[in-house]
Amino acid sequence: MNNKFDALKDDDSGDHDQNEENSTQKDGEKEKNDRDKSQSSTKRKAVVPGPAEHPLQYNYTFWYSRRTPGRPTSSQSYEQNIKQIGTFASVEQFWRFYSHMVRPGDLTGHSDFHLFKEGIKPMWEDDANKNGGKWIIRLRKGLASRCWENLILAMLGEQFMVGEEICGAVVSVRFQEDIISIWNKTASDQATTARIRDTLRRVLNLPPNTIMEYKTHTDSIKAWEEFHGLVNSSGR
Template identity: 90%
Template sequence: MNNKFDALKDDDSGDHDQDQGSPKNCEKEKNEDEDKEQNNAKKKMVVPGPGEHPLQYNYTFWYSRRTPGRPASTQSYEQNIKQIGGFASVEQFWRFYSHMIRPGDLTGHSDFHLFKEGIKPMWEDDANKMGGKWIIRLRKGLASRCWENLILAMLGEQFMVGEEICGAVVSVRFQEDIISIWNKTASDQATSGRIRDTLRRVLNLPPNTIMEYKTHTDSIKAWVDFHGLVTASGGR
């Protein structure tokens, strides 16, 4: 476990020119609108606060829940997934995490997703579409501890695979729980092997634990074949 996380666990517009007429003024207004949009985008970006410990990447928590057996399409899945919030520092992470329900206390068909800022937890996202995920199926009672160990290892850059990691998911189901970690390049076997070995270590998995790697392309195909849908999205 990364010590810096353990130590901090308890911490708790300007008006536009109204003169219209000349092309010059129109161009000026256009530039001002563009600047305003860029400034608004910058305001939305999460940054570490004064004296906080910045993470290497910004991240976003997401949550989704749906009724089992109800057909899902790309559109319905994307509408169902809710953004909880983003963070850029260790302190900001703990502010979210300390108030979130633990996976073991969730009910029904629920998922928590933790992905790098700008990456949606969907198979079709540009950062994910050529990648895949390592999947571990857990008996009930283990999800909360494994999820915490996994995301702390991810935020602490313990996987040592550069920018390959996209995010992680914990899926609560009726008979079992599932955790997975997503990476960008399914064809890079050396990198996926390093992720597997690190995952086994940080979760302290028994040697006989079954770990499955599945490409997102295969996930989409399986979903379409099973449900007869034209398109599908990740995390179902």
Template identity: 60%
Template sequence: MHLVSVVLSRGYGDLICIMLETLVEGEPKISGDDSLLEAKGELKQQSKPDLVLLVKPSPCNDSEHPLEFTYVFSYFVRPQGKFDPEDYALYVQPVASFNSVEQFWNTYCFLKRPADINEKVDFHMFKEGIKPVWEDDANRKGGKWILRLKKGFSSRIWENLILAMIGEQFLVGEEICGAVCSIRNQEDIVSLWNRTADNLATTNRIRDTLRRVLNLPPNAILEYKRHDDCLKHVFVFVWLRPCSKLDKTATNYLKAGTLL
């Protein structure tokens, strides 16, 4: 079993105190391909494809500043034992959704920051109705810009990224699907997902905006991966900008080995 305690501690005026507990048991040990497929099917039927949202948004009142889209915070913790990556969506736990500036801060201010997490966790912030998996219809033909970071710097990058998203700073219409912050042992990975990988003008605009809103040094590496190639591991487009002079202050937080 695996116990995870994450995320909300309290909100304005009210004590929300939510302990997210994820109890996941390993898959049954069975031999034979047919038995494995049958047991896997039973496991999927027992699992809830759409886990319950812990905190639902309230309608915006006249004093609030509505956002253009409703967003959902969620997280994923890899279960112990055998795990099929195709089952990722079954273990994504929605935490809270919001549709105004005030609701965002009322939730975000009391979420644990990525740099404060010691476990392998994926944090998501996606538009309502879009799951943080590449198989989702909104993501299937898209891709993601990826930035790898040294440990300890993901909190600031993550905050700047999601603020740029809800503030519509990318100016690409409905192209932005969501963002992911993956906490790992040796590095943290932040990615921004968009709908259309084939639209080079759009992906380039997203890339340039990312560099600006995250205040990245000119020699930072941003890697673009298409979702339809996630299983084939064929297409990887890396955008590099040569830099003759390193800005040591700006590049301290980037993962070693990602600088020219």
């Protein structure tokens, strides 16, 4: 799978349209309208690999969110603020999305990219996430784009070797630092969380003294409730 990604990577994939952020938001609004229409129908067109494309083990969906820092939020408003960018089923479809997306290091303000398996919302309360947690790594400015790319390629290429445990990954752009995290289904499975940690350290080539924090989604929800919706490290 790694070779497939390397072979298909466009040398110009780091280039992007300076207006991509605005177009992403507009596309997100259009996507929501289209999604609302499709959900009213009993049949939804499945995303499948095209002819001669390299299928991924799972379908994945890109999401984007942005909000004003310090503004209290609820679970409902948080969900409404997350915009679907699109779903892909093959290596080639991934690169079509990714090559046109703004890199995390070029985002401004309080923004997040989420990449989750199709059918899993990037929310603590989702059925696939509610008993799980996430590894969190705080990055100094300038590292987010490369770390995010390495993380999602490792995730799509099944490098974590933990079965169906991986739910998705998030990169959170903040004013003083950036944060990346990878979410898994079962927080109580210490062997799995340890393997994810070790793989994460390897694929990101992290220095030995890098601080890595594991936080259960239950703890994230409790912390969020205690602060009555104020911003905390989980990104709410």
